[in-house]
Amino acid sequence: MSQAVKAIGYVILVLGILMLAYAFIDGWSKGYMGDCAQVNTTTGKCVKYGWGSVSLSAVLGWFLILVGPALIYGEAPEVIKAKVKEGGGEA
Amino acid sequence: MQAYSIEIMLIVVIIYALAYVYYGRKILEQQVVKASPERPTPAIAKYDGVDYVPANKYVLYGHHFASIAGAGPIVGPAIAMSYGWLLPLIWVLFGNVFIGAVHDYLSLMASVRYGGLSVMSISENVMGRTARFIFLIYVYFALVLVIAAFESVAAKLFAAIPGSATLALIFMPLALLFGIMVYRAGVKITTATAIMLILILLGFVYSYYIPFRVGGDAYHSWVIILAIYAIIAASLPVWYLLQPRDYLNAYILWFFVFLAVFSSLLVADMKLAGPAYTSWAPKIFQKQPTPFWPAIPLIIACGSLSGFHSVVASGTSSKQLANEMEGLLVGYGGMLTEGAVSSLAVILPVSLAWSAPELIKAGVFHNSILELDKVHRFTVGYGYMSAKALERLGVSFGDGFHVMALFAAIALVTFIMTTLDTATRLGRFAWQELFEPLRSSSPGLYTVIANRWVASILAVFFGSLMAYPYVTIGGKQLPAYNVIWPAFAGTNQLLAALALLTVALWAYKVQQVRGATNWLIQIPAWFLWITVTIALGWWLVVVMPHISSPIQKYGAGAIVVVNLILDILLIILYIIGLQRRNE
Numbered sequence: 001m002s003q004a005v006k007a008i009g010y011v012i013l014v015l016g017i018l019m020l021a022y023a024f025i026d027g028w029s030k031g032y033m034g035d036c037a038q039v040n041t042t043t044g045k046c047v048k049y050g051w052g053s054v055s056l057s058a059v060l061g062w063f064l065i066l067v068g069p070a071l072i073y074g075e076a077p078e079v080i081k082a083k084v085k086e087g088g089g090e091a
Numbered sequence: 092m093q094a095y096s097i098e099i100m101l102i103v104v105i106i107y108a109l110a111y112v113y114y115g116r117k118i119l120e121q122q123v124v125k126a127s128p129e130r131p132t133p134a135i136a137k138y139d140g141v142d143y144v145p146a147n148k149y150v151l152y153g154h155h156f157a158s159i160a161g162a163g164p165i166v167g168p169a170i171a172m173s174y175g176w177l178l179p180l181i182w183v184l185f186g187n188v189f190i191g192a193v194h195d196y197l198s199l200m201a202s203v204r205y206g207g208l209s210v211m212s213i214s215e216n217v218m219g220r221t222a223r224f225i226f227l228i229y230v231y232f233a234l235v236l237v238i239a240a241f242e243s244v245a246a247k248l249f250a251a252i253p254g255s256a257t258l259a260l261i262f263m264p265l266a267l268l269f270g271i272m273v274y275r276a277g278v279k280i281t282t283a284t285a286i287m288l289i290l291i292l293l294g295f296v297y298s299y300y301i302p303f304r305v306g307g308d309a310y311h312s313w314v315i316i317l318a319i320y321a322i323i324a325a326s327l328p329v330w331y332l333l334q335p336r337d338y339l340n341a342y343i344l345w346f347f348v349f350l351a352v353f354s355s356l357l358v359a360d361m362k363l364a365g366p367a368y369t370s371w372a373p374k375i376f377q378k379q380p381t382p383f384w385p386a387i388p389l390i391i392a393c394g395s396l397s398g399f400h401s402v403v404a405s406g407t408s409s410k411q412l413a414n415e416m417e418g419l420l421v422g423y424g425g426m427l428t429e430g431a432v433s434s435l436a437v438i439l440p441v442s443l444a445w446s447a448p449e450l451i452k453a454g455v456f457h458n459s460i461l462e463l464d465k466v467h468r469f470t471v472g473y474g475y476m477s478a479k480a481l482e483r484l485g486v487s488f489g490d491g492f493h494v495m496a497l498f499a500a501i502a503l504v505t506f507i508m509t510t511l512d513t514a515t516r517l518g519r520f521a522w523q524e525l526f527e528p529l530r531s532s533s534p535g536l537y538t539v540i541a542n543r544w545v546a547s548i549l550a551v552f553f554g555s556l557m558a559y560p561y562v563t564i565g566g567k568q569l570p571a572y573n574v575i576w577p578a579f580a581g582t583n584q585l586l587a588a589l590a591l592l593t594v595a596l597w598a599y600k601v602q603q604v605r606g607a608t609n610w611l612i613q614i615p616a617w618f619l620w621i622t623v624t625i626a627l628g629w630w631l632v633v634v635m636p637h638i639s640s641p642i643q644k645y646g647a648g649a650i651v652v653v654n655l656i657l658d659i660l661l662i663i664l665y666i667i668g669l670q671r672r673n674e
Binding site for chain 2: 028035049051052055058059063067069
């Protein structure tokens with residue numbers, strides 16, 4: 001992996017962690033993770049959910065976390081390569 | 092017929108133990124495969140760091156079990172409970188011992204002997220080049236149906252039980268972290284496992300209190316999100332997400348099975364409230380009378396046997412097997428464990444919860460559990476049995492039921508997510524193998540067509556197209572899996588028959604298996620092939636005309652028709668292959 005790809009990987013990973021953390025902290029404060037689109041005025045409870053900053057952060061952050069480390073670490077860990085070169089089985 | 096929980100549990104455990112030792116080890120491993128620890132496996136001989144990577148046997152067992160155990164062992168038996176509990180239980184046990192476990196293990200080991208080739212390519216060696224192409228096309232279509240059905244079930248589950256979606260958001264990053272800790276940071280696997288299990292437990296507590304609710308129509312939103320997830324996850328290297336995720340999954344799934352066994356022991360004296368037998372032909376698909384034979388393979392897929400398993404075994408698992416002697420645990424043991432999920436975590440709990448007064452009082456259903464959607468039959472049944480067990484340990488039924496029903500949903504999601512991205516990865520493999528001849532004749536075109544992202548996107552696109560629209564049944568709008576399921580299950584079971592016939596031919600021609608052992612493999616394969624071929628014909632004539640949505644009606648219908656034609660062609664090639672040997 002080139003240094004540029006690694007750097008992109010770090011940026012993506014940090015961004016992903018921040019976005020997911022935002023969604024989780026917001027969820028903890030509200031009792032649900034997501035964005036309310038319609039509130040029942042009598043009960044004060046959310047009756048319809050929409051797409052907003054929290055739900056988008058959660059989904060996008062999740063995808064970024066899946067991709068980021070792959071760019072940082074590349075495809076084949078040395079520990080597995082070494083085991084195979086030794087002719088050993090399990091990694 | 093009146094039965095107790097303990098009786099069912101003992102029957103299942105004893106049959107599986109005998110099957111593993113006497114049929115699996117003594118006949119299949121020692122007489123058919125003749126496994127040897129000295130023979131190098133493809134994971135060692137063809138190591139490439141992406142797909143061919145040796146794995147710890149428990150990690151691989153976890154991956155294999157989690158990949159093959161999709162929604163099939165749960166949703167299928169939950170639907171089949173319309174027959175009562177006896178017929179589905181017999182089908183699960185019969186299918187496991189005589190067909191499913193044999194099929195999985197032989198597919199895995201045949202692939203290992205052919206350098207990690209898929210069962211489709213193995214067919215070329217025993218039936219000729221044409222068979223390979225027909226098989227590949229068949230498998231590709233079957234995998235598209237797997238993606239469609241599982242995306243639909245997972246989207247329905249996330250929409251209906253949003254706490255399970257929260258845990259999915261937590262679990263995947265933790266799996267990545269686990270892989271990096273073990274493979275990159277050099278943390279001991281036991282230490283990393285302990286840390287992860289604590290974090291997963293905390294994640295479960297968070298998910299219990301904080302559901303993740305997406306915007307718009309939740310079902311449609313989740314179909315799209317899961318499609319993107321499947322494409323990404325299926326294109327990443329196996330060591331990075333697939334291996335660590337499946338290893339951790341295995342703990343959840345083991346705990347899930349353990350809890351089912353433990354609960355059934357604690358409620359050993361409870362009578363099964365559900366009837367042993369209701370009817371030979373209850374109205375199941377599109378409200379049409381659905382006869383147990385031949386239709387049962389269209390209902391219970393992976394819990395009994397599954398062709399998808401042969402694709403997993405010869406797709407991802409055979410490329411990661413570090414030693415031939417570990418194949419029995421992975422292939423044969425994986426299938427029996429999945430059967431235990433069907434019998435002990437679905438059929439037994441649903442029978443116990445059938446008309447439970449606590450559930451009627453709580454408004455979960457009015458008279459019987461059959462009123463519920465198939466997915467909810469399982470979560471309610473599992474939650475009920477576990478809660479009754481916990482009640483005997485002093486936990487209130489209400490608390491136990493809510494926690495365990497969520498756990499059941501999370502376990503199901505764990506099964507489905509794994510199968511979804513593995514099916515996409517396997518769809519990619521099948522696609523790439525299909526266009527392999529272009530590699531030498533048109534290398535430029537091959538590079539584009541066989542690109543891993545292109546191949547993954549195509550499989551997911553076709554699957555999602557069928558998973559996305561709702562279907563109308565009896566005036567209700569329901570998720571697409573309600574009509575895709577029988578097409579997926581039937582195509583899948585027919586694939587099992589074809590794969591078992593292929594590896595039976597390998598055992599006969601290459602391994603020189605003769606006599607009673609040969610017939611022990613051949614007869615169940617032919618029984619299955621005849622049953623499923625008739626069942627798919629029945630579905631096309633009786634059920635398909637009643638499907639209202641054109642996308643699923645003509646999409647799934649066309650795939651079934653094409654696959655039936657390919658099926659007949661493959662059988663002709665099989666018979667020719669057999670005769671050539673005899674000549």
